Amino acid sequence: MARGHARPVRRARRMLGQGAREVTAGAGATVTRRPAATLRGYSMARNLWYKPQVADPDRDPVEVPTALLRVTYGGLIVLALCAAALSGGCGADNRAGVARGKELFETCVPCHGKNGGGSLALRVPAIAGLPDWYLEASLEKYMKDIRGAHPDDLDGHRMRPMARTLYRPGDVQSVAGYVSSMPKPGVEDEPGAGGDPVAGRAHYEGVCVACHGPAGEGNKDMGSPPLTGQADWYLVAQILKFKHGMRGAHPEDITGAQMAAMAAVLPDTAAVRDVAAYIRTLPR
Incomplete structure (x- = not known):
């Protein structure tokens, strides 16, 4: 594996240790268990990052932007999973509510921004101020592969592992409640998008x-x-x-x-x- 691609994967492996717990497995032996959502997120991050062909000068130039987006999204997924671990997304805190949602929102910040305003460059939508019922429904669809599972839906593939970090009871409702309480931000339209x-x-x-x-x-x-x-x-x-x-x-x-x-x-x-x-x- 090229060094440029190995580094973020090593970070993801280190991150997996956060939130891991040891349990007794008989005869005094211990087994380390990690939350399933974290393992799925790591797998997704690795698959997105390990794309040596991105740097291949002989690659069809039409395909390069998509490959570069995969690299970018992979890095953001690693950052978001680290944020989830640091904010308690992989811990044992079972609180629910807007305060808990604010902590969980740190997982969303690398893509959606601190103000929930999204990003034109990353093709990430604004979510701040949306109704909590819609946010909850959308997250549930991502978690269950109802949305974002189409092979060509690159944005959906990026979002699904993030939704799955909200695996504890009350997490989805908490983050949806917090995001819904945020003021609606200004958004950036695409220059020259046209339309009558x-x-x-x-x-x-x-x-x-x-x-x-x-x-x-x-x-x-x-x-x-x-x-x-x-x-x-x-x-x-x-x-x-x-x-x-x-x-x-x-x-x-x-x-x-x-x-x-x-x-x-x-x-x-x-x-x-x-x-x-x-x-x-x-x-x-």
């Missing part, structure tokens, strides 16, 4: 308004999240995932299936961009 908000309004009122509301406020009873205050590039990416079967295809994803059917009504990517452009004109 006038045309987008017609699509929105014909396709989206029944579930997400006329002001994009969402509807808890229908499992539809608010759309205002989210970056245009994220809106476009998620609608296209629904449209092309990367989201909403799992048989247990009822709300996702509803959204996939609506996304299919939009004729093309230009219409998707128009809808996102219109949503960005709605008051937060």
